[in-house]
Amino acid sequence: xxxxxxxxxxxxxxxxxxxxxxxxxxxxxxxxxxxxxxxxxxxxxxxxxxxxxxxxxxxxxxxxxxxxxxxx
Amino acid sequence: xxxxxxxxxxxxxxxxxxxxxxxxxxxxxxxxxxxxxxxxxxxxxxxxxxxxxxxxxxxxxxxxxxxxxxxxxxxxxxxxxxxxxxxxxxxxxxxxxxxxxxxxxxxxxxxxxxxxxxxxxxxxxxxxxxxxxxxxxxxxxxxxxxxxxxxxxxxxxxxxxxxxxxxxxxxxxxxxxxxxxxxxxxxxxxxxxxxxxxxxxxxxxxxxxxxxxxxxxxxxxxxxxxxxxxxxxxxxxxxxxxxxxxxxxxxxxxxxxxxxxxxxxxxxxxxxxxxxxxxxxxxxxxxxxxxxxxxxxxxxxxxxxxxxxxxxxxxxxxxxxxxxxxxxxxxxxxxxxxxxxxxxxxxxxxxxxxxxxxxxxxxxxxxxxxxxxxxxxxxxxxxxxxxxxxxxxxxxxxxxxxxxxxxxxxxxxxxxxxxxxxxxxxxxxxxxxxxxxxxxxxxxxxxxxxxxxxxxxxxxxxxxxxxxxxxxxxxxxxxxxxxxxxxxxxxxxxxxxxxxxxxxxxxxxxxxxxxxxxxxxxxxxxxxxxxxxxxxxxxxxxxxxxxxxxxxxxxxxxxxxxxxxxxxxxxxxxxxxxxxxxxxxxxxxxxxxxxxxxxxxxxxxxxxxxxxxxxxxxxxxxxxxxxxxxxxxxxxxxxxx
Numbered sequence: 001x002x003x004x005x006x007x008x009x010x011x012x013x014x015x016x017x018x019x020x021x022x023x024x025x026x027x028x029x030x031x032x033x034x035x036x037x038x039x040x041x042x043x044x045x046x047x048x049x050x051x052x053x054x055x056x057x058x059x060x061x062x063x064x065x066x067x068x069x070x071x072x
Numbered sequence: 073x074x075x076x077x078x079x080x081x082x083x084x085x086x087x088x089x090x091x092x093x094x095x096x097x098x099x100x101x102x103x104x105x106x107x108x109x110x111x112x113x114x115x116x117x118x119x120x121x122x123x124x125x126x127x128x129x130x131x132x133x134x135x136x137x138x139x140x141x142x143x144x145x146x147x148x149x150x151x152x153x154x155x156x157x158x159x160x161x162x163x164x165x166x167x168x169x170x171x172x173x174x175x176x177x178x179x180x181x182x183x184x185x186x187x188x189x190x191x192x193x194x195x196x197x198x199x200x201x202x203x204x205x206x207x208x209x210x211x212x213x214x215x216x217x218x219x220x221x222x223x224x225x226x227x228x229x230x231x232x233x234x235x236x237x238x239x240x241x242x243x244x245x246x247x248x249x250x251x252x253x254x255x256x257x258x259x260x261x262x263x264x265x266x267x268x269x270x271x272x273x274x275x276x277x278x279x280x281x282x283x284x285x286x287x288x289x290x291x292x293x294x295x296x297x298x299x300x301x302x303x304x305x306x307x308x309x310x311x312x313x314x315x316x317x318x319x320x321x322x323x324x325x326x327x328x329x330x331x332x333x334x335x336x337x338x339x340x341x342x343x344x345x346x347x348x349x350x351x352x353x354x355x356x357x358x359x360x361x362x363x364x365x366x367x368x369x370x371x372x373x374x375x376x377x378x379x380x381x382x383x384x385x386x387x388x389x390x391x392x393x394x395x396x397x398x399x400x401x402x403x404x405x406x407x408x409x410x411x412x413x414x415x416x417x418x419x420x421x422x423x424x425x426x427x428x429x430x431x432x433x434x435x436x437x438x439x440x441x442x443x444x445x446x447x448x449x450x451x452x453x454x455x456x457x458x459x460x461x462x463x464x465x466x467x468x469x470x471x472x473x474x475x476x477x478x479x480x481x482x483x484x485x486x487x488x489x490x491x492x493x494x495x496x497x498x499x500x501x502x503x504x505x506x507x508x509x510x511x512x513x514x515x516x517x518x519x520x521x522x523x524x525x526x527x528x529x530x531x532x533x534x535x536x537x538x539x540x541x542x543x544x545x546x547x548x549x550x551x552x553x554x555x556x557x558x559x560x561x562x563x564x565x566x567x568x569x570x571x572x573x574x575x576x577x578x579x580x581x582x583x584x585x586x587x588x589x590x591x592x593x594x595x596x597x598x599x600x601x602x603x604x605x606x607x608x609x610x611x612x613x614x615x616x617x618x619x620x621x622x623x624x625x626x627x628x629x630x631x632x633x634x635x636x637x638x639x640x641x642x643x644x645x646x647x648x649x650x651x652x653x654x655x656x657x658x659x660x661x662x663x664x665x666x667x668x669x670x671x672x673x674x675x676x677x678x679x680x681x682x683x684x685x686x687x688x689x690x691x692x693x694x695x696x697x698x699x700x701x702x703x704x705x706x707x708x709x710x711x712x713x
Contacts, residue, residue: 022452025279029156030531031190033284041309045318048419049428051534055190055287056294058308058534060415062422065531 003038003052003061003069011039012071019068031055032069090175091136097145098257099175103167103198104182105191106153107535109210111135112240113182114150117250141250146257149176157197157272158279161452171201172269178256180206180249185215185222185237186536188298192290193283199233202267206234206252213239214538219301227297241541308536312412316534321416328409329504332400334497337481340392341493347391351384370577377630378573379566382622386565390474390618391558397473398549401438406540410435414532417508421527424512425519426463427456428530434460434511437467438504440557441673444469445680455525461677462690463514465669466697467507470557471617472664476503478621482643483657499661507665510697522689561618568612568619569626576630586627600699601659601706603651610663615671620664655709659702666698 006012014036017027031054032038039053049060091099102110114120118137135150151170152163171179181198183191188209199205209222228235234252238245274282314320358380362372404410414431421430429451437444444464451457468476480499485492519525575586583591590604597603609624625643628650647657668691669677678687 024276025156025158026531028280028283029158029193031193031287033280033287035284036287042313042316043318044316044415044418045321046419047318048422049415049532051312051316051415055290056187057190058312058536060418060532060534062418062428062530 001071002067003040003071004050004063004066006038006040006071008040008042011037013037015070015072017069019065023065023068027065027069030057030059038069038071091147091149093147093175094145096143097147098177098253099147099149100253100257101149101151101170101174101176101179102182103151103171103179103194104153104208105155105184105187105194106533108153108182108184108191109240110150110153110182113180113208113210113238113246113249114148116240116243116246117146118148139250141254144254144257146253149174154194156194156283157201158283161450163449168272171198172267172272176204178204178206178253180208180253182208182210185209185212186218186220188222189287189290189294192293193286195231196286196289197282199231200268200271204256206236206249206256207231208236208238208249210238210240211538212237213242213244214536218307219299221299223297227293230293230297241544311537312534315409315412316415321412325413325416326501326505328404330497330501332397332404333477333500334493335400336393336397337477337496337500338493339396340477341481343392343395344388347388348384351388352381355380355384373577374570374573378570378626380569382565382569382572382619382626383562385622385625386561386618387558389478389621390561391554393474393477394470394554394557395550398470398554399545402545402549403540406538406545408535408537411532411534415534418532420512421515424515425525425527426459426512426515427451427453427527428532430456430460430463430511430515433464434467434508437464437469439470441465441467441469441669442676445673445676448680453525455519455523456527458681458686459515459518459523461680462518462686462693463511465673465690465694466510466514466666468503468665469617469670471561471670473500474618475621475664476500476661478643479657479661483647483652483654503661503665506662510666514693514697557618561616564616565619565622568615568623572612572623572626573630576627584630586630590627599706600663600702601655601709602663602702603656605650606656606660606663610667613670614668617664617670653709655706659705662705663698663702666694666701668695668698 001012003012003014014032014034016034017024017032019027036055041051041053041058043050044060047063049062050066051058051060052066053059093099102114104110114135114137117139119139120135120137137148137150139146139148149170151167154164154167156164157168157171170176179198179202181195183195195205195207207228209224212222215222222237224235224237234256236245236249236252238249240246271282315324355376359372359376362376367375410432413435414428417431418428421428432450433444433447436447441464444467445461448457448460448464451460477496477500480496480503481492484499485495519527572586575589576584578585580588586608589608592604593607594604597605597607605624605627608627609620612623613620625646628646668674674687674691677690678684681687681690
């Protein structure tokens, strides 16, 4: 399952991500490594951004990014 | 809105890696995730007032300061926030390179006590790089409020590095930190200066493994040494459910903006009047003094009617709104509202083909466009960085807010009731919204033409809300921002006033030079609903937009209108007697909003892009836009009236 498809309020585990280069490094730096817990907190205006709790911080990602993250 | 003398100074990026130091001096670097309070720690230790704000990416250049402790001198370097040494946006590169090649004696890694797990990744990375590390877990006061407790002894022992718990805002733990730095600096002068930079060059797969291991270990450490209270953690979530909600996010933002301007306009009225009475009264005294000293009329004109009068204008008109607007703005910045603005507007920026962080750099532009342009370093894609730089000028900076405030208050509010505050507030809000709209439209056009490409991805961190420190807000906004902006304006206003007076009083043929110039600029001015004098004022405002209105008024008055200018109330009369219509007022505001960047901003753009071509583009595009928009509104106005 992709992170973008997870409903608000659910917590999932990261399996991996299919981003490359810079974005991949960025994801990892933020703590989206394999096995990390991610809680889906809220969708923003126009469903464009979603706020996630990642490693204790609130991070907003666009759908284009959360689509690249494989979770279970 | 990182507007300080510090953030726009020239040499901020120059030779920061090798810091000169004497015998009894030590270099201490501050690193850490964005928004962990590095600047607060820095300010506390050095006594400097580096601008702080509750949003990631505020410090994009390194700042330096010094302090003394037990007869030793310490040179502090405040590095831009960084999530990881592996990634590299422009500001993070500075941090990484300094950590690899800098000649520091100790590195203090500042971590957020409320978000330790994420912060520990960088701590573990830096610990692998150098043994000179001190861990400073900051914001423990915030952590306590959220019922987060940290087992300091356990964590210190396990990590095997000096660890200090601090709340830099109130000074808690800061002496301990100084002591830890002193210990480390002394120890390190004897130890070998070894930095294990090789692991930063690992293959991506291995770096990924390293990060994964770091985070797993960080999680383990958190489980072992940090206790959390879930109920308390959800406080921010509840606030954000409203502030950033689909329905209310944008309306709340607009309402807050309107409210800020309402308070500014309403609050500035009386102090402006008092200052004006005082300063224009002084002008008469100065006049009298100069006459009694037997100074000739020409010199007296330059000094009193030229330099002093425009100075008086700048101070009485600009000081009160700034002294109200800046603290209010800083309050929201401190609370952590700016990232929420970026969050709420992101879908628009995405549609415009721009970077999501442009929301943040745009907000900085409200303070000072030069600072906003420097702030664009947080945007890592070169294409989107250029878009953000070129469009930054389209939101009104502190230099232009007074013009918009004064004109909307002076020209559109004259009923003498409370409505007089509401109309200007609405007008100013409208101008800001127009500026944002222009920013988005221009970004869209640029990303479809000159700077083609699809929006790159980004991740925006929403920092926890933090209670603002009233004392610090007043200090930063009054001393740092207000005085900085005002002194810049005053420095330009005096000479500009004197020059304008000269031009208005030196005659070539029958007319003064000023009138010749105004006549020359009259046709293009008329075409866009302005006049020759207004264009002269805008050109004179190139070094600092603050002086547009004073120069304009002086030009009008010296050009022979009968009104003697005594107070702000007569502003409307002066403008009306010079043929102003509502269209003129509107177009002056629009032109001010959209026209060319001031000289400081242009110069900063040149420095940041390193390209004359893009600097020229940043000049000509907004200027073209200003002429076009004013031409259209003038055309429409003539059609209707």
